[in-house]
Amino acid sequence: MTETPTPAATAGPVLVIGAGLLGASIGLGLRHLGVEVWLRDSSPTAEAVAQDIGAGRSCRAAGEGRVPEPALVVVATPPDVTAQTVVEALRAHPGAVVVDIASVKESVLEEVRAQGADLTRYVGTHPMAGREKSGPVAARGELFTSMPWVVCDSGRSSPAALAAAKNLAVDLGATVTFMDAREHDATVALISHLPQVMSSLLASRLQDTPPHHLSLAGQGLRDTTRIAASDPNLWVQILSANAAPVVASLHGVRQDLDRLIATLEAPRAPGARLDIAQLIAEGNAGQARIPGKHGGAPRAFATLTVLVGDVPGQLARLLTEIGEIGVNLEDLRLEHSPGQPVGLAEVSVLPNRRKELVEALQERGWKVVQ
Amino acid sequence: MTETPTPAATAGPVLVIGAGLLGASIGLGLRHLGVEVWLRDSSPTAEAVAQDIGAGRSCRAAGEGRVPEPALVVVATPPDVTAQTVVEALRAHPGAVVVDIASVKESVLEEVRAQGADLTRYVGTHPMAGREKSGPVAARGELFTSMPWVVCDSGRSSPAALAAAKNLAVDLGATVTFMDAREHDATVALISHLPQVMSSLLASRLQDTPPHHLSLAGQGLRDTTRIAASDPNLWVQILSANAAPVVASLHGVRQDLDRLIATLEAPRAPGARLDIAQLIAEGNAGQARIPGKHGGAPRAFATLTVLVGDVPGQLARLLTEIGEIGVNLEDLRLEHSPGQPVGLAEVSVLPNRRKELVEALQERGWKVVQ
Numbered sequence: 001m002t003e004t005p006t007p008a009a010t011a012g013p014v015l016v017i018g019a020g021l022l023g024a025s026i027g028l029g030l031r032h033l034g035v036e037v038w039l040r041d042s043s044p045t046a047e048a049v050a051q052d053i054g055a056g057r058s059c060r061a062a063g064e065g066r067v068p069e070p071a072l073v074v075v076a077t078p079p080d081v082t083a084q085t086v087v088e089a090l091r092a093h094p095g096a097v098v099v100d101i102a103s104v105k106e107s108v109l110e111e112v113r114a115q116g117a118d119l120t121r122y123v124g125t126h127p128m129a130g131r132e133k134s135g136p137v138a139a140r141g142e143l144f145t146s147m148p149w150v151v152c153d154s155g156r157s158s159p160a161a162l163a164a165a166k167n168l169a170v171d172l173g174a175t176v177t178f179m180d181a182r183e184h185d186a187t188v189a190l191i192s193h194l195p196q197v198m199s200s201l202l203a204s205r206l207q208d209t210p211p212h213h214l215s216l217a218g219q220g221l222r223d224t225t226r227i228a229a230s231d232p233n234l235w236v237q238i239l240s241a242n243a244a245p246v247v248a249s250l251h252g253v254r255q256d257l258d259r260l261i262a263t264l265e266a267p268r269a270p271g272a273r274l275d276i277a278q279l280i281a282e283g284n285a286g287q288a289r290i291p292g293k294h295g296g297a298p299r300a301f302a303t304l305t306v307l308v309g310d311v312p313g314q315l316a317r318l319l320t321e322i323g324e325i326g327v328n329l330e331d332l333r334l335e336h337s338p339g340q341p342v343g344l345a346e347v348s349v350l351p352n353r354r355k356e357l358v359e360a361l362q363e364r365g366w367k368v369v370q
Numbered sequence: 371m372t373e374t375p376t377p378a379a380t381a382g383p384v385l386v387i388g389a390g391l392l393g394a395s396i397g398l399g400l401r402h403l404g405v406e407v408w409l410r411d412s413s414p415t416a417e418a419v420a421q422d423i424g425a426g427r428s429c430r431a432a433g434e435g436r437v438p439e440p441a442l443v444v445v446a447t448p449p450d451v452t453a454q455t456v457v458e459a460l461r462a463h464p465g466a467v468v469v470d471i472a473s474v475k476e477s478v479l480e481e482v483r484a485q486g487a488d489l490t491r492y493v494g495t496h497p498m499a500g501r502e503k504s505g506p507v508a509a510r511g512e513l514f515t516s517m518p519w520v521v522c523d524s525g526r527s528s529p530a531a532l533a534a535a536k537n538l539a540v541d542l543g544a545t546v547t548f549m550d551a552r553e554h555d556a557t558v559a560l561i562s563h564l565p566q567v568m569s570s571l572l573a574s575r576l577q578d579t580p581p582h583h584l585s586l587a588g589q590g591l592r593d594t595t596r597i598a599a600s601d602p603n604l605w606v607q608i609l610s611a612n613a614a615p616v617v618a619s620l621h622g623v624r625q626d627l628d629r630l631i632a633t634l635e636a637p638r639a640p641g642a643r644l645d646i647a648q649l650i651a652e653g654n655a656g657q658a659r660i661p662g663k664h665g666g667a668p669r670a671f672a673t674l675t676v677l678v679g680d681v682p683g684q685l686a687r688l689l690t691e692i693g694e695i696g697v698n699l700e701d702l703r704l705e706h707s708p709g710q711p712v713g714l715a716e717v718s719v720l721p722n723r724r725k726e727l728v729e730a731l732q733e734r735g736w737k738v739v740q
Contacts, residue, residue: 128586142677142737145714148586177586187583195572195594197630200653201623202568205560207656213557215661216498216518216547222660223593224565228653236646243637250631253571257627260567261620267613276606283570283598286577290592291585307512313693315702320690323683332685332702344515367512 009167012036015059015070015093017085019043019050022101022127023076024139027055029172032141038067042077050136069093072164075100079237083111090117097164099123103188104241105152105181112154119156123165124181126150126188127174134231142173149174152181189245196227196235197250203228219333256282301330301348304358307367308345315345318366325360327353379537382406385429385440385463387455389413389420392471392497393446394509397425399542402511408437412447420506439463442534445470449607453481460487467534469493473558474611475522475551482524489526493535494551496520496558497544504601512543519544522551559615566597566605567620573598589703626652671700672724675716677737685715688736695730697723 012035016023019041027037027050037056041047044060051058059067073089073096075082082102089098090112098121102108105124112122129147149169153162169176179187203225206214239246256279263275308314322329331348349357361368382405386393389411397407397420407426411417414430421428429437443459443466445452452472459468460482468491472478475494482492499517519539523532539546549557573595576584609616626649633645678684692699701718719727731738 128588140675142714145677147588150586177582183583187579187586190575190579191583191587191591194575195591197649198568198572199590199594199657200650201626201630202565203654203656204626204649204652205564205619205622205656206659207652209557209560209656209659211659211661212547213553213561214659216520216557217561217660218498218517220569220597221561221565223596224569225653225657225660226593227590228650228657230650230654232647232650232654235650236643239634239646240637240643243634247631247634249575250627250634252575254624254627254631256571256574257620257624260571261617261624264609264613264617264620267610273606273610276609277602279567279574280570280598280600280602280605282574282577283595284573284600284602286573286575286579287569287595287598289576289579289581289584290587290595291581305510307515313690315699316686316689316691316693319686320683321686323686329685344512 008033008035008171010035010164010171011071013038013068013070014056014072014074015040015067015089015096016056016074016076017041017089018076018078019046019055019136020076020078021130021134021136021138022143023074024050024053024055024136025129025141025143026074026076026101026168026172028053028139028141029144030168031056033171035171036068038062038070046136050139053136053139055136055139070096072096072168073098074168075102077102078234079104079108079241083108083115086112086122087115087117090121094118097121097123097161099125099165099168101125101127102241103192103238105150105184107241109152109154109181119154120158121161122154123157123161124152124154124184125165125169126152126184127169127172128192129174134234144169145173147174148177150177150179150184152179152184155180185242186245189242190249193239193242193246194249194253196230197239197246198253199225199228200230302351302354303346303348304354304361304368305344305346306361318345318347318361321361321364321366322347322357325357327357378403378405378541380405380534380541381441383408383438383440384426384442384444385410385437385459385466386426386444386446387411387459388446388448389416389425389506390446390448391500391504391506391508392513393444394420394423394425394506395499395511395513396444396446396471396538396542398423398509398511399514400538401426403541405541406438408432408440416506420509423506423509425506425509440466442466442538443468444538445472447472448604449474449478449611453478453485456482456492457485457487460491464488467491467493467531469495469535469538471495471497472611473562473608475520475554477611479522479524479551489524490528491531492524493527493531494522494524494554495535495539496522496554497539497542498562499544504604514539515543517544518547520547520549520554522549522554525550555612556615559612560619563609563612563616564619564623566600567609567616568623569595569598570600671718672721673716673718674724674728674731674738675714676731678715688715688717688731691731691734691736692717692727695727697727 015038016027017040019039030037039050039056040059047058075085077085079102082100127149129143151165263272333346358368385408386397387410389409400407409420409426410429417428445455447455449472452470497519499513521535633642703716
């Protein structure tokens, strides 16, 4: 891995308030670029751990009197205390730009505005990155690499404040998108909060399923329920703070669901088959609109499936040989197998390279699906 | 790849009726074992293509007079004509065992029974394998390797008929599970049909989302909507044939959805937060019950995330080095990155091997997440 050091656009000192997964990851990323970072957390332990992993200096450990006046404050607290923390930071640091990173934006902005804080120095942002783990121990400086980071003008944010927010995101390797708070919240309601709710609703049905039934589960069930493992405490805050746009989407779901239930209760009625086909076709249409890898237009890669043994190095050998053949791997899925130590690797490549790759792999003795 | 040839337990000749993806894959798999296979399809083209790829001999091409009396008939037609085809096969071949492979079982059995066919020679089965493609061109003999294959006693199936159905599944490398038709249908309603419906309902909401909103989509949305790309024509047949158990699950979903909508319409009401937390926690509980790889108990693998460049061979090099280090890869996920040619590989390993692997990879210069 080669590294290209670029000078940070973010001017320090930066004060990060909230040293959880995201705050500590921001600290780590900025420290890698040489930016001065200070850390504050309501939990002394989190603050100390974040300092220990190199995410910045603990304000407590240094003594509050030694903490320099920040140029930028990053509020990385849980969503339910974000607005209050932003307001306090704007008042405590009258020369600083204050950004927050909560995953809902309009309710925070409304509360900051309602409290009469200085909106010219405030910018709401949302780095769309996360992990299934939490806390500073899980932090990593590369968390934001290549991920979207939404920046929301408060309506009165100064150009300097917007530039500071943008620089922070760019320094951490993220891809910046500008939209206002309301548009942001409507967007995440649909692309993040609704999938979470649907996954939880689905997984919830499995609570009483006998184990020998669940052992028949395939990749479809695994994929659709993966995010149902998310943290209830975090999602309570997100869903209650963004309730209105989420409910709007859920009403649409309920309408479709009611129609489907009515149809399936009389599956031989005239038009029933058409109704079902329409629901599935509408799902096809929506799914096809999700962009492919690297934010490009949805792209149909060609896939081939290769049988691999479940022993160390088998998959590595496959990918090495694909590399030797000179074809770029666009995506890779492993299919899990109940009860047997054999797996299937589904390899995605550009359509015009598929034939060549299949032939080359077969020559090398791999079992490739036609 | 080493191959261990085992003699087929299935006695031929086998007549496969329906030369689509599944029928042609069964033919291919049996031909690899040297079993005599004959193919029949209402589409002359499908029948000819299936013969061309080596899935067996076309009855049309040979001339019907030359087709030998089959010992086993596999009905692999679309679900909506399966029962009728089974009945006709039982009558046309009074010495043969007849199995079908439709993904719903009770409605087929009821219709076969209602027509007074010989249930002692009939066994309903369901190989839980498939591809997002269809037709004989997509067929592959390994389609069933390590996948579950459910075998349903008709209630009057003879021991010989049950053995023939089991032998077929075992010959094709599948893992056999016995359950009756009603239990099968209730199971797939929950683990296969409900996920399909939820994924379609979710993806359907994306039909009018502006592209620049969808470009913020993360892995969560991609995973939860992947199966929404499925074939409407097939799913109309599946959902209408298994309507009752699917509706039962959907009523449960609607109850939870109604509760959530009511809660989110008054997100500051007493108890609202608890209600939301409960929904997410119930999803946690259901998700945690899905067994892990190889049908074992759900197993917590340790994960580590490694930064990989999007160039040919980079991921292969990573997996090769993991192999050299001597740690078995239990699972692998690639995280996609919008707009930038960098990816993250999430590697799952046994928890007691994680530390060693992280250290060894870092020594070799990989950027590993702590």
